[in-house]
Every structure is written in structure tokens, then in C-alpha cells.
Amino acid sequence: MKLLFGSFWRAVAYCLHPKVIMLSLLPLLVAGIVTLGCYFVFWVPALDWARQAMDYWSLTKFMLDWTTKMLGPSFRTVITQVVVIAMSIPVVVTLTLVLTGLWITPAVVTMVSRRRFPKLERRHGGSWWLGAIASLAYTVLALLAVTITLPFWLIPGLALVLPPIIWGWLTAKVMGFDAIAEHASHAERDAILRAHRGPFLAMGVICGFLCSVPSLTWALSMTFLIAAPFVMVGVIWLYTMIFTFSALWFTHYGLSVLATLRDAETTMRAVQPAVAPSSDLQLVEEVPPQERFGYDAGPEPETGDSA
Numbered sequence: 001m002k003l004l005f006g007s008f009w010r011a012v013a014y015c016l017h018p019k020v021i022m023l024s025l026l027p028l029l030v031a032g033i034v035t036l037g038c039y040f041v042f043w044v045p046a047l048d049w050a051r052q053a054m055d056y057w058s059l060t061k062f063m064l065d066w067t068t069k070m071l072g073p074s075f076r077t078v079i080t081q082v083v084v085i086a087m088s089i090p091v092v093v094t095l096t097l098v099l100t101g102l103w104i105t106p107a108v109v110t111m112v113s114r115r116r117f118p119k120l121e122r123r124h125g126g127s128w129w130l131g132a133i134a135s136l137a138y139t140v141l142a143l144l145a146v147t148i149t150l151p152f153w154l155i156p157g158l159a160l161v162l163p164p165i166i167w168g169w170l171t172a173k174v175m176g177f178d179a180i181a182e183h184a185s186h187a188e189r190d191a192i193l194r195a196h197r198g199p200f201l202a203m204g205v206i207c208g209f210l211c212s213v214p215s216l217t218w219a220l221s222m223t224f225l226i227a228a229p230f231v232m233v234g235v236i237w238l239y240t241m242i243f244t245f246s247a248l249w250f251t252h253y254g255l256s257v258l259a260t261l262r263d264a265e266t267t268m269r270a271v272q273p274a275v276a277p278s279s280d281l282q283l284v285e286e287v288p289p290q291e292r293f294g295y296d297a298g299p300e301p302e303t304g305d306s307a
Helices: 003-015 017-025 027-055 057-071 072-115 128-154 162-180 186-195 197-212 221-276 277-285 288-293
Strands: none
Touching: 003 017, 003 072, 003 197, 003 221, 017 027, 017 072, 017 221, 027 072, 027 186, 027 221, 072 128, 072 162, 072 221, 128 162, 162 186, 162 197, 162 221, 186 197, 186 221
């Protein structure tokens, strides 16, 4: 727990570094351009699709007709925009996380290792393409989990729990691998990820709940829906900073664990020769008694009955 909280506060302090802030602008630039492009191309078709989908289900159609009579026809337009934005948020979060893992995490690992662990050897247990493939596989599984659990998000309370758990699991898998892949060997990486599976998952879930904060922007005011794509760009930057913080947190924690493991191995190697049996002693024990004491022991006595 001490290492967990110590790494947390170190990550918070590193987020205020100008270099880290500049690094966070790279995913913002790419994700922002993609978001604005998708808005101008898919916004109107997505609204039409969402409107038709809600009219298709009898339950949602009944609820929409009832609320339209109570609140006016503008409510149907607002709720359609909310549905489209809610469905686009998982895609935006996933894209931001992947970009952070590919661009920011390697720079963050280099920065932390130079400042805190300059003597830590790089054993290159995981290449960048292996991390990219693993991130893509975990991302597909996370999106599949989102698709499967999407109907349960309508249940009050579960919408506040299920997304952070899914994004937390994805964050733990992606960041846990990338944080130590450069410095740890393959065996060390597997041992650390297996032994510290619980803390990594807890860190990921905490970061998943932090990702719920940008989503609350839409709940503050419905006027944000008018400038939805531009507000989404600001939300992307918040997601980027949260994922940058998570990369720093996992890096501080993972490299600290790896440094402790290396120190323990060095200590064991230094102590092991002192307790090992001496080779001279083994040679003395193998010398026959007559050569050791300088006399002829003579023929061995016969055994058995002389008669």
C-alpha cells in the first residue's frame, strides 16, 4: 500500500511537468481531428439511425411519446443527441487510450527511468509491436464487453459502475504491459504482472472511475449539445491527461517493483557463494584413508565363515 500511494503522488507531481503537458497534446491533435471529421461525415446519419432505433422498440417509443407530450417535441431531439454522444464516448476513450499507450507511455517510461532509476538495466522483454498487438486484442475485448453490457447501462446505478470496471481492466492490461516492457525481461515481466495483478487492477479501476469525470460534462448543461464536437475535443484532452496520469502511475509502480526485484537478486548472488560448500573440503573427503594418513591399511579382511 505504501508503494501504491507513493507512486500515486509521484504521478500527480509528474503531470504538472511541462514536458508531460506537451506530450498530452499529441493524442489530442490526432483524436480531435478524427472526432471533427467523423462529426461532419457521420453526425446526421447517426442521429437518423438512433431515432429509428428508438422508434423500433415499443418500450422506448412509448416512453418517448409520453415524454414528448409532457416536455415538448424538442425533448426527442435532445435525447437522440444524448444517445449518439453516449455511444461515441467508448470509441473516443478507446482511441485515446491506444494513442496514449503508443506515444506517451514510452516517453513517460524514459523520463521516469532517467530521473529515478538511471542504473536500471533495459532488458527489452517486450517489443513495441508486441505491445501494439496486445493493446489491440485487449481493446477488442473491452469493446465487446461494452457491447454486451450496454443494455444493463439503462439500469440505475450500473451505468456508474460497469464502464469504470471495463475501462479499468483495459487500462491495467495496456499500461501494466507498457510500463515495464522496456526494462524487464520476459520472465521478469510475467512474474511482476502475475504477482502484482491485484494492485494493477485496482490502479486501473481507479483510473476508470476518473474517466467518468469528463463524461459528466454533458450532464452539467444541455447547451453543450449545440457544440458537441468541439466540447468532445476538450473531453478528449481530459481523457488524455487521465491516461497520461495512469501511465505515470503504472510506470512509477512497475519500475519500483522491478528495481526491488533486481536488488533482491543481486543480494542473493552475493550471499550464495559464502554458504556454498568448499571444493577443497569435497576433495579431502574423496581421498582414501591410507593416502590421507600415510599408512598402508593392508588387504581388506575377509568376511564370511572361514569354515
